[in-house]
Amino acid sequence: MSQPVAIITGASSGMGLAVTKHLVAQGWRVAMADIDEDTGRKVSAELGDQVLFCLTDVSSYSQQADLFRKAFLWGENRLDLFAANAGIADTQFLQENDYNYDEKGLPLALNLKALDVNFTAVIQGIWLFKHYARQNKIPGGKVVITSSSAGLYPMETNPVYTASKHGLVGLTRALGPALLRQNIQINAICPGFVPTALCPKEMLDRFPKEHITPMSTVIKAYDAFLGDHSLHGQTVELSLDQLYFRTKPDYPNESQRWLGEDSASFWEEAYTTPVS
Template sequence: MRHAFVTGAGSGIGRAIALALASDGMRVTLAGRRAGPLEAVAGEIAAAGGDSLVIGGFDVTDPKAVEAGVSKSLAWGGDVGVLVNCAGEAPSAPFEKTGLDLWNRVIGINLTGMFLVTQALLPSIRRTGSGRIVNVASTAGLTGYAYVSAYCASKHGVIGLTRALALELARTDVTVNAVCPGFTDTPLLDGAVDTITDKTGRSRDEARASLARANPQGRLVTPDEVASTVMWLVAEGSTAITGQAIPVAGGEVMGG
């Protein structure tokens, strides 16, 4: 049985990915800062006959917390064959009002945290054969958006890290890819909705509609659609797919 490790697994995209991995027969380590949401996901997995481990207090910016969580996970489920880095946040602020604390926090969670978790798990992933690493980036890693400079910078960094590591591991059996969701119907989106309503006075429904218009299909992406893309990338038949940053955004961003 393959063992998958998912950060940010308590809600939104991370939750959808964890449920999809479990439904495919994998045992899943659910890692995140808050135990409550992770326990809820573990309950859903158990109800469907799956197996999972909850690791709360998993702060991706804290090397000691990462080391402890990884050790607990390996002792429970053996070597990890699938790593999905999904932990992240997306605060909004004009560039001139983006303080160093905010900048460092976003880079720390979205990029440095991904580095720490991947580095801690890579020896295990390499031992499994056909290892898979999938980094949840964003269309913000492929283009620019106003008022989220730290977020855009961090997600561009995620894609750069993905491509560099993919080349380092190209002659092994480990692939490294990124998925880049557009505006997705998750709790993280609520922060963007709050910002729009506060600054414009528009209703929440109007704010959500304005975000949906960025997608040429005229809608928000669903977490399950992102999870489906991840499942394709971790499949045994996807060995030739590595170093890619795949938009899941209804045509908002297209490769040149």
Template sequence: MISGESRAADRPGETDGSALRGKVAIVTGGASGLGRAMALTLGKAGARVVVADLDVRGGREVADMVGGHFRACDVSDLDANRALVDFAREQCGGVDIALLNAGVATGCGVGEDFDPARYRRAMGANLDGVVFGTHAVLPALRARGGGAIVATSSLAGLAAVPLDPLYAANKHAVVGLTRSLGPALAAENVRFNAVCPGFAESRIIDPLRDMLSEQGLPIIPAQVVADTVLRILTGDGTGECWFIQVDRDPEPFRFRTVPGPGKPAGT
């Protein structure tokens, strides 16, 4: 195992994913956008994929495309996450990989536009979905002798986002969880990493498309994110948060070390 700030330079830019052949993978938010690309990429690599989403039609379509299974799941509900894992174990015999990707836009701030229902919905999908998903899948990974979890965060989890502070808050929380759980789970042979894409092809950016176009900001293809997830899964790092930005090779973000205690005055 390698700690969170490990060797990006040692990883190849591309991988065929052959090491994933026969592995069982759960992909939440798999009906569209990033999750769809992840599910298709894992299916192409030979993994057995369980697609989870609230979009039943889209989820079943993706599952059919990869010869996998579909399960409707609200990731903000702990029991639904447990039921999803139970379903994967029943259908596929176990779980080796969990891509905790489901997420939504916040839709409000903390001022006059604050909406408690929208806030809870966003935190439920973007943060609880990762926490609950991790809690639910860990027993299944342990039963296989280990495995891998990749959570979808965002560049909003690595930088200040004044225009959407609540989205930044839940994505920062996923980054903190990743950096902490990576080393915490290493002894159990469970690797925990995150992807942190910029503006990538998904439903979340639908309200921003005109603005992005006007400012000449390109949208990152969902496949680039899926390929990065494949690199993470076939690597050996843990506790890493891989940034994905236009015209840059994805790699783990280099966090600065927190300053240690200072010396008392006069010493």
């Protein structure tokens, strides 16, 4: 039997790199995708032929589509895992007033790169993964999304980041059952603070040690999702050395419970064709 194959985005650094190394040690082949070419190529050379580095900006659909095509061919028509992990902080702050103007004096659009990378690219990546996963010898596979604690609680300094990570939690919960019917298990991790390059070095050094979630907890969460085929649509919060499986919020009354749990046949009839 051939080795399992993963695509990991944001694999040149932090969690993506740690998960890459972990999976390689477990016998996986990993297509590492990142915009950081120097580090990515250096690491992939060190890890050897179990790894393929693909220079990819996930916010470009064509680059991500190319990544999936290359990885699937390299994996000999096999793709078992998509770790949608690349993410960035806000590139412009919605709450601040640093407007720039066009020649008519109209405010230029807010820079939404964080939404493009953290959210839209993940959806497009899942769209691509489904296309290839159904061509596996046994159709199906797994998706692990990197959301954040900011997907469960507000991070006031980064409202767009918060929105993108909350979006990923909703996406995981909404897609879980439908993708399971295609033998794809989709789950999300919501890490607390993990020391990586996402945080400026000088701040990292000052971060209170007792609030650091170690990389081993990230690996523990991946092992949980990869080892248990019954888990789907799950959101797991990672704090310190613990995994906390978080369920959707409680319903305030019976009507909202009906809407959330028993109204599926109504909506299936309402949305038989997508709204154009």
